[in-house]
Amino acid sequence: MTAPTIRSPAGEFWRRLRRRHTALAAGVVVLLIILIAIFAPVLAPYDPAAADYDALLQGPSLAHLAGTDSYGRDILSRIIWGGRISLTVGLVSAFAGGLVGTTLGLLSGWIGGWVDTVLMRLCDVLFAFPGILLAIAVVALLGPGVANVVWAVAVFSVPVFARLVRGTTMSLKQAQYIQAGRTIGVSGAKLMLYHILPGALPVVIVYMSLRIGSAILVGAALSFIGLGAQPPSPEWGAMLADGRSYLGVADHLTLFPGLAIFIVVLSFNVLGDGLRDALSQRLQ
Amino acid sequence: MLFFLRRLAAAIPVLFAVSVFVFGFVRVLPGDPARLVAGADATEQEVASARQALGLDRPIWEQYVRYVGASLKGDLGVSSRTREPVIDVIAARFWPTLWLTLAAMGWATLAGTFIGVWAGTRRGRWQDQMAMLFAIGGLSFPGFWLGLLLINLFSVHLGWLPTGGFDSWLSLLMPSFTLGVGVAAVLARFSRSAYVDVAAEDYVRTARSKGLRERRVIWRHGVRNALIPVVTLTGLEFGTLLGGAIVVETVFAWPGLGRLLVDSIAFRDYPVIQAEILLLSAEFMLINLVIDMLYGVLNPEIRLRS
DSSP states (O other): OOOOOOOOHHHHHHHHHHTOHHHHHHHHHHHHHHHHHHTHHHHOSSOTTOOOTTSTTOOSOSSSTTOBOTTOOBHHHHHHHHHHHHHHHHHHHHHHHHHHHHHHHHHHHHHOHHHHHHHHHHHHHHHTSOHHHHHHHHHHHHOSSHHHHHHHHHHHHHHHHHHHHHHHHHHHHTSHHHHHHHHTTOOHHHIIIIIIHHHHHHHHHHHHHHHHHHHHHHHHHHHHTTSSSOTTSOOHHHHHHHHGGGTTTOTHHHHHHHHHHHHHHHHHHHHHHHHHHHHHHHHO | OHHHHHHHHHHHHHHHHHHHHHHHHHHTSSSOHHHHHHOTTOOHHHHHHHHHHHTTTSOHHHHHHHHHHHHHTTOOOBOTTTOSBHHHHHHHHHHHHHHHHHHHHHHHHHHHHHHHHHHHHTTTSHHHHHHHHHHHHHHHSOHHHHHHHHIIIIIIISOOSOSSSSSSGGGGHHHHHHHHHHHHHHHHHHHHHHHHHHHTSHHHHHHHHTTOOHHHIIIIIIIHHHHHHHHHHHHHHHHHHHHHHHHHHHHTTOOSHHHHHHHHHHTTOHHHHHHHHHHHHHHHHHHHHHHHHHHHHHOHHHHHHO
16 A cells, blocks of 8 residues: 655645646746846847838848838837836736735734724725726826836735735634744744745735736736837837837738737736646645 | 615725825825916916915815815816816716727627636537637737727728727727727636536536426526626626726727826826826726625625625
């Protein structure tokens, strides 16, 4: 008789994730996109800002794989450089929103009482605004620009994480090992940081990966309507807005930046879905 | 009845906080609103009289009370761009946005639930996988890009539909389709999993084993119960639609609230921005309140538990 194998939670999670081939493929694409953004200076065939007035609005060719725009700038190079902006918006805002939301959720669930009431009502207020409207309000306050878009998108991620972590904290608070810790006099801060946070972290990480896709989408949308990255910037949403005037004349101006947004957001969403499924099966 | 009153009571503090936020919005902006209203080349005296006219010389709590009182009476100030009353500016843009969101919500709800249930009944088969691929694709598709692709195909190349504006019902087709795709995708995913959960219930097995036809089992016992959580989600998704309308209206030059908001930000027309944010969030809250109550009607368990 063989003894049943005992896997660590992380091992079990990885075992389940490994079977989700689409999620793994998406993970590889995400990794590639991140590498492309990091090595943009080496990979981009042209300077993304260099105008070439002899090559205006050219379609895809061997010299310019994705064609050129109305200033003769190489679209492929702009997309490669633009990836840095979109990834920054997605990663930083999801992380910032997750960090603030997790802190608030921990405090709310642990302390309870009026702190919990006040924080959750605050979340209700944030939830009362449709996400992008809140982002637009923040940008209207702070002025257009990529940095402000990051804050704007982070703000509307906060209540999602706060609610999530608050729920986990409240259920973990009742766990025997936490009660035991309390009995032997472990401080509240220590319990929260070393014993409750690690329990809530997997859920937070999974939701963060799901948030990145929508954060990139909102960031690009804000740039498209002129509230995010401003024109010379190779941000994908801004590139689409620029290509709008050339519909029917030079379709590649809108085709490639749109495709870039779609592929990146799709990869993050598929990866996030896979992570979530693998995790929720483990929790069951 | 108590349930409904309690839901209504819970919405009041949130509405209060939203109004404080919107009130504070203009006051934390850099620059003096009185100078903004008086104009760039106004004298100090003109700025002072503008300040008095706006009531900005009074204590902050009094300003807030006056603001709420005026808002409730429909006085939302004067647009600093067109000098028209804000309420008139907004009223003119309200209907196009309402039609757009309703049309998008209508088709997205029908198509989304249908695709979701259809995939759920074929769980694990290729039809299920195709439907879920469509759903995650729809979620990841940038609405503004889809809009541009549609304009390019149907307006520029084929010449079948107008590129933008709201001149006939034909012009509603592309914007409402674009706006609804994301919502249809979310609803398809959600109603699939709701259906799969319900289909595993004992009463569905009982219905099947007593010899009911499969179609009746699916629709009468499966879908009807699976739809309850879908209703709640539909309310939440209305917020996504209101937000999405801001972008879609920009793509299709739609004369609605969304484009008005974007234009107002470009012109720093703060009275209009303020009123729009208040209006859109109040609308979103109202819809969710109605959905919450509807949920209580559909599911007595929820009503009793609270």
